[in-house]
Amino acid sequence: MGAMSNVERAVSALRQMIFAGELPPGSDHLESELAEQLGMSRTPVREAALMLQAQGLVEMRPRRGIRISPVSATDMAEIYDILTELESLAAARAAETQYSKSDLATLATAIRDMDAALAADDLRAWAEADDRFHRELVRLGRNARLSMVVSVMRDQVRRARATTLFMRPKPKQSNEDHRIVYQAIARGDAKTAHDTHHAHRQAARDMLVALLEKHQFHGL
């Protein structure tokens, strides 16, 4: 039924703890500690840690424990650079594929939700809808590997967002960009979709990196 292995449980639990800040960036944790917390033996915890390590969320250092990877301003710049390129490609490919209006419904809904959240001044709801938009955009690009790489990168961004979301200016330009990208995809204009999204992400990158550097979250 549940059919969920302990390794899967450990991966989920650890991810959640990391995103919730319960395991703070830079902190070290023994395999045995985590195993006890999760109510299982070291083996599945170790395997889960190996997986999370491959995604850059933790680092396993011999005799120092499992370290929750810190995310510096430099890291964020690297990550956004990758996101910028890959998501823009996905936008272009989505435009080349001739999607019907109904295929693009999820995208449209996400945009509307972002509008609503902005109007209601609900930043958390906005962030959730923004995530949804980008995830769907990448999915429409139809490149499974690209989706996976992007999702790994986005996980890292999410960790930084917890701290930066309430520091940054209202994402107003953002929604206009999303709308332009959406329309470009709908009418099959790959270049506009690509370039608009590219500029969109690059602006986000510059804003975020400046913010992180200014507040010296170098070892967040």
Next chain:
Amino acid sequence: MGAMSNVERAVSALRQMIFAGELPPGSDHLESELAEQLGMSRTPVREAALMLQAQGLVEMRPRRGIRISPVSATDMAEIYDILTELESLAAARAAETQYSKSDLATLATAIRDMDAALAADDLRAWAEADDRFHRELVRLGRNARLSMVVSVMRDQVRRARATTLFMRPKPKQSNEDHRIVYQAIARGDAKTAHDTHHAHRQAARDMLVALLEKHQFHGL
């Protein structure tokens, strides 16, 4: 001294066996078989397999054994699309960084080696130098995460290359492209570096995908 754990040994050994074709794409292998072959217990083999799975080289399927991931024409198209974007970004960033001639020596050497290999009709040497060129190019882009993603993708390409290297036309245009990219980086022309490399990789992609599709290596 050697200070190499069994997990590391297993990773190296399995990679080598995969690249050498000793573990053919699509084949299944029990953990216990591999463990016996490598002279260790299942534990390190399992951990190694988890790591290779994260890099897309194998898939672990419950009760079916460890499957060496097949690489289809579609996969190759996906991979080249990612490589195209990320390497082009690296080229642009390399151009923006003001490298001295000596910083670019490795790049220059690789180009000369490719010329020599082409003249000598030594495709294997050409492929090795080509690898070296691209690896150095990405390194100069100074984005550790990007380097890692690219290296994972290139591993997959390498597997297909074993089959395609002797089927494809002589890489003659290739070297001119490399030279243009090199010169653009040397004089700080980011746009030319980016666009030239982008076109270069896209051409390679189209050629390779056509080749794979033609020969119906769908489940290579």
Next chain:
DNA sequence: TCATACATTAATGTATACATAAACATATAC
């Protein structure tokens, strides 16, 4: 007081034992 050598500690790396559950074969009913 400081440095070095040694002993101790403790966390990981690895092996092994075992429980679980999927795949296969067999048998039975229709």
Next chain:
DNA sequence: GTATATGTTTATGTATACATTAATGTATGA
């Protein structure tokens, strides 16, 4: 003859035991 149910096999998932080795503490000497 087919299909379903049941039993058997076996590879994996997990726990546990143990060996290894890096880090820590201690003592000794200068």
